[in-house]
């Protein structure tokens with residue numbers, strides 16, 4: 001689904017936020033872990049099953065108020081194939097619940113390999129005479145610092161299948177400036193050049209709301225850069241991580257939005273999925289805690305930004 005679908009879901013729920021599904025086994029409440037470990041053992045299989053059940057419970061609690069989820073592949077990869085199976089099942093469950101699914105994979109490689117990643121995460125894979133969908137996400141995150149041939153296969157799939165991608169521009173981590181803020185001549189920066197490249201890569205694919213299939217990642221933790229990126233990328237939808245656990249605030253993320261609160265979505269992962277750890281109730285209330293945290297985040301951001 002292209003950014004038109006994401007924008008429409010945001011408007012319908014009046015909520016420009018995405019819940020990150022970044023589950024570690026220790027984030028899963030004990031009653032779920034216990035059930036799974038009893039059945040599957042205290043093993044990778046038991047941990048993967050616990051994580052899947054936790055994800056489903058979170059999505060049940062959030063599906064009428066949060067438009068999108070963003071599973072981060074790393075948390076599933078660390079459990080091997082059992083984790084990847086649960087990621088595929090999590091994406092399927094999310095889509096059945098009506099969520100827009102952003103697979104946070106940050107891939108980037110030579111063209112032929114990028115094509116394989118693109119088939120797996122967004123498109124289809126041909127085996128003999130048959131064609132299969134694997135992860136079938138609506139959207140992925142990409143690392144475009146290898147250049148256009150590392151993202152073009154994804155963008156081609158996005159155009160063909162009405163999907164979209166967020167490409168790293170200015171990331172939220174503390175050391176992102178080591179490369180991204182390096183001067184690139186004429187007062188420009190490396191992240192500034194990346195912003196221009198992404199606008200070029202997406203050209204000609206604007207949808208109903210004016211956004212191309214090539215969106216951008218800009219962290220909440222660098223509000224000055226976020227403001228510049230928003231102005232420099234008028235046709236790019238922004239994914240803004242770093243709110244909450246990394247210190248980004250509603251005041252900081254206000255700069256990501258265009259007129260009518262359009263063109264951006266703000267992520268929180270630990271702030272939502274670990275909210276139960278702050279209620280002192282052993283995790284029996286993890287759904288209510290996640291829902292309350294998601295509502296608080298929405299209301300916090302909407303103090304500065306009205307969604308129309």
Ligand SMILES: O=c1ccn([C@@H]2O[C@H](COP(=O)(O)O)[C@@H](O)[C@H]2O)c(=O)[nH]1
Nearest residue numbers: 072171172219241242245246268269270
């Ligand atoms: O610049 C970036 C790009 C991606 N991320 C991802 O977002 C979430 C943030 O999690 P929190 O728990 O809300 O801090 C995580 O999946 C990162 O891999 C990012 O933080 N910054």
